[in-house]
Amino acid sequence: MQAQVYPSSQPPGISVTGEAEIQVMPDEVIITLGVESKSAQLQNAKSENDQRVNAVIAALKKTGVKESAIQTDFFSVNPEYRSADTTQPESYTVRKRMMVTLSDIDAFERVISGALSAGANVIQGIDFRTSALREHRDKARSLALKAAQEKASAMAVELGQTIGRPLQIIEQRGGYWSYYSGGWWGGHNYGGMSQNVMQSAGGSAEGAGTLAPGKIKISASVSATFELLQSGN
Template sequence: MIHRFLIAALLVLPSSQTFAASEPRSINVSGSAEIKVVPDLILLDVGVESRHAQLDQAKRSNDENLAKALAFLKRSGVPDKDVQTDFISIEPSYQYDYSSTKPQIYIVRKSIGIRLTRIGELENVLTGLLSSGVQYVHGIEFRTSQLRKHRDAARALAIQAAKEKADALAAELGVRRGPVLNVSESYAGGWWRSGSRWGGGMSGGQMAQNVMQNSGGGEAADGETISVGQISVSASVSTSFAID
């Protein structure tokens, strides 16, 4: 019985060595690239807030301010399809004595989502909204409508970087880069956003100033204080090449 066991073990061992020897030698590398593009799409998120001891009055005041903001957007030529009410809240606020069952005031809030395709009108739209019942600028997001195109361009540069890195490694080792064994990709960027929600400590003109300071790049036209700057689109690839 002992001799049979040893023979079986000896027969299995060569097959394991043969399998290990058949694994291809490879070089594993990664490449990344980043491109800068000028945004051609802006998403605005603004809010209207009203406070009053009477619920009906708080709601009426909020509706009036919201109507003024929507009327301004229509006069400015923003299409109806690019304007949407995306948040509604009615909140009773009580005194510090939580045993009180009667609200001290009612807070009514509504937000409007706006899509701007005429980038040069950003400052005029912001100024007009803040003069037409809007108290909060929750967010300003710069985007590119050609995200797929820019991602493809960044990926091509990342692949080229990976190939050059693999060639450099192979040359140092005295071998040659062979065919691709596997590859994976990832992406980031394509937008830039600044903002806060209700009571986040940033509203109105302060929000606009923050965007101007942080968007970077790109000069504003004469008299304008907001620059749309540039946004980043990046791609990374990880790949393995066989060694010839």
Template sequence: MSRSTLWLLFAVLAVAARPAAAAFPADANPDPRSISVSGSAEIKVPPDEVLLSVGVESRAIVLADAKRTNDADVAKALAFLRASGVADKDVQTDYVNIEPRYPYDSGAKVVARLQPEFYVVRKSIGVRLTRVGAYEEVLAGLLANGAQYVHGIEFRTSQLRKHRDAARALAIRAAQEKADALASELGVRRGPVRSVSESYSGGWWRGGSGGWGNVGGGQAMQNVIQQTGDGGNGEDGTLAVGQISVNATVSASFAIE
């Protein structure tokens, strides 16, 4: 190998052996100074739909009798909903349970304990009401037409996306104003945003026991009173629907200039 070829090879190896950091510009590692803040906003809106969950329970020594009674009570409740103008698509039987109950006697023979004392048949009916003002009347009618338990009451807004967008815009403005106030107190200026995240909550109000786990207290109709507001009060009833909250929180980090 000639001397000129060796010299060229050594030059190539020297370039390749340089530290990798030297190939990057000096400002590749940005200034880490920043201000981190969070802004929150809450919007109050009247609900425009109600989700109800009620339960029908029947007991009998013979399983067929318990099931027959339960089917009759459920049919009575469904007929009432249909007569009240609730569309079939807004009604669903979403829970069915058959449970044998055995007598408890520590001294009884095993064979005796295997014989059920009676049977319990349970079904739940879910209802979606788009007429919020009819909520009280419908719930009272269900309890008078086959249903014995109130498992859940949920006031919702069908415009949740729109209200969340509005709450987010207010939360962003709050975060910016907070960052400007902090920067002003520190004698610096707020720079461009470095990172941002968002979270939401609300859009509904829920009441009731939530299921068959607490059947003892669900027999009385529940009148739910929330913060009163325009457009949500029931007509000719004791119900005050009020408003529900839609909340948004934005967390942001801004550079300091």
């Protein structure tokens, strides 16, 4: 990004952007499990699905998952036809989805294995998160502001000037990304001359069993305009 000097009717200023990224260890995981049953008879499909769901819930509780951490949030019945001109369904598919919230990352593999053994046949999502997201976002924003200020100061020096008070600060949309979920939350790609800052926020990447959770990336970006002063002012 190039320095922008304002017309004489406005205070001379320099506009920059700053980015920051913090990597943190997850302390929470949300597992989305599904049970799908199919039969030529609707009642049979529903009965089998109910039995398997109850077995999965029992298995989850046996592994130490609290009942309050298990939520059934989706249910569907889909008739399937042999052809478009047939009014009688050939079969019925019953689907039920459960969301399991774990605060013990070490229990992840044990819980997944237990659920699959009990009858879960769909894993729709695995979301590793941090319960201190707000705190880390605030820290990333602070680092982004510092990056913007440092860059503005460095650019002003190249012009033989210095920076003064901030005239405008705009927070851009930040990002939250986990290797396991494979998606962005409010993610945005920033290009140009953005100042990049990375800080590792504690924790180890080592996990129990065969699971080694990667760190969650939390990013922030700001645009800032600072007064542009002659050196010595």
